[in-house]
Amino acid sequence: MEERREEKFRTILADNNRDYLRMLSAFLEETGAFYIEDYAFDGKQAFELTQRLRPDLLIFDLIMPCLDGFAVLDELIANNYDADTRFIMTSSVNLDFLIKKAEGYNLDYIFLKPFEKDVFKRRVLEIMRSGAEHGHCAREVRPDPSSVATKHIKAVGITANIKGYHYLREAILLVHKNFELMSQLTTGLYATVAKKYNSTPQRVERAMRHAIESAWNKGNIEVLESFFGYTILDTKGKPTNGEFIAMLADKLNTELKYVD
Numbered sequence: 001m002e003e004r005r006e007e008k009f010r011t012i013l014a015d016n017n018r019d020y021l022r023m024l025s026a027f028l029e030e031t032g033a034f035y036i037e038d039y040a041f042d043g044k045q046a047f048e049l050t051q052r053l054r055p056d057l058l059i060f061d062l063i064m065p066c067l068d069g070f071a072v073l074d075e076l077i078a079n080n081y082d083a084d085t086r087f088i089m090t091s092s093v094n095l096d097f098l099i100k101k102a103e104g105y106n107l108d109y110i111f112l113k114p115f116e117k118d119v120f121k122r123r124v125l126e127i128m129r130s131g132a133e134h135g136h137c138a139r140e141v142r143p144d145p146s147s148v149a150t151k152h153i154k155a156v157g158i159t160a161n162i163k164g165y166h167y168l169r170e171a172i173l174l175v176h177k178n179f180e181l182m183s184q185l186t187t188g189l190y191a192t193v194a195k196k197y198n199s200t201p202q203r204v205e206r207a208m209r210h211a212i213e214s215a216w217n218k219g220n221i222e223v224l225e226s227f228f229g230y231t232i233l234d235t236k237g238k239p240t241n242g243e244f245i246a247m248l249a250d251k252l253n254t255e256l257k258y259v260d
Contacts, residue, residue: 008032008033008034008035009033009034009035009056009057009128010035010037010053010055010056010057011028011034011035011036011037011055011056011057011058011059012036012037012038012039012040012046012049012050012053012055012057012058012059012060013025013036013039013040013059013060014039014040014041014042014043014045014046014049014058014059014060014061014064014072015040015041015060015061015064015090016041016042016061016064016065017061018041020061021039021041024059025039027117027120027121028121028124030121031121031124031125033125033128034057034124037049037053037055038053040060041065042064042065042066042067043060043064043065043066043067043068043069043071043072044066044067045066046058046060046064046067046072047067047072047075047076050072050076050081050085051076051079051081054083054085055083055085056084056085056086056128057085057086057087057088057124057128058085058086058087058088059088059089059090059124060072060087060088060089060090061089061090061091062089062090062091062093062098063091063092063093069089069091070101070105073087073105073106073107077106086108086127086128087105087106087107087108088107088108088109088110088111088124088127089102089107089109089110089111090110090111090112090113090115091110091111091112091113092112092113092114098110108127109123109124109127111123114147145173145176145252146169146173148252149169149172149173149176149248149252150169152172152248152251152252153165153168153169153172153248156215157214157215157218158211158212158214158215162210162211162214163207163210163211164206164207164208164209164210164211164212165211166197167193167197167199167204167207167208167211168208168211168212168244168245168248170193170196170197171189171190171193171208171245172245172248172249172252173252174189174192174193175189175245175246175249176249176252176253179246179249182242182245182246185205185241185242186201186205187201189245190202190204190205205241208241208244208245209241212238212239212241212244213238215238216238
């Protein structure tokens with residue numbers, strides 16, 4: 001057992017969700033390169049275990065009882081922690097806040113939940129095996145754009161059984177890659193979507209409008225307000241197709257943004 005520990009990256013996993021910890025442990029064990037030294041279920045435990053065991057890697061969540069992820073790092077700094085531990089944080093909070101806060105810390109990577117298993121495994125191995133300079137926040141992992149777009153569309157109340165769902169998702173992904181398409185909706189964006197789905201620009205436009213109307217009639221008003229703000233007011237009404245697509249494409253871009 002001791003030989004096995006020496007051959008692998010000694011790792012501590014910290015999160016108050018035990019099922020989530022089991023999942024991370026399974027992901028890492030599949031690589032054959034990690035030994036799970038211990039688990040922490042709150043920030044205080046994460047700090048104490050890291051201070052005592054001095055692992056090769058600490059993977060910890062931002063939101064934990066007792067101490068949050070940044071407070072764990074603060075405690076290690078205050079106690080002059082000098083081991084060559086790599087620090088990877090996971091989080092589901094707003095990226096703009098997280099990126100701004102993380103810039104001053106000794107983070108190697110930040111994963112936005114949810115993330116793909118294969119991406120997680122590959123990135124963690126790259127971090128541990130790389131000889132790159134340690135001591136700055138690496139770029140943030142990019143979730144799959146299609147998955148993020150789907151999550152946002154469903155959040156506003158447009159599900160796959162609604163006519164126009166697939167058209168809107170495709171349009172958002174296209175605008176995410178090329179925002180100039182917003183200046184030529186019918187001849188550019190709608191035509192491109194129509195070609196993929198063997199339809200016409202007019203049918204695409206009508207189906208999108210139907211899906212947005214459905215969301216406004218049946219969707220969660222708090223979610224809609226958080227996405228579109230003033231556009232849900234009675235004086236303004238629901239957003240146009242263009243406003244809807246532009247807003248969700250911008251939200252997608254923000255979520256997939258890299259840290260320089």
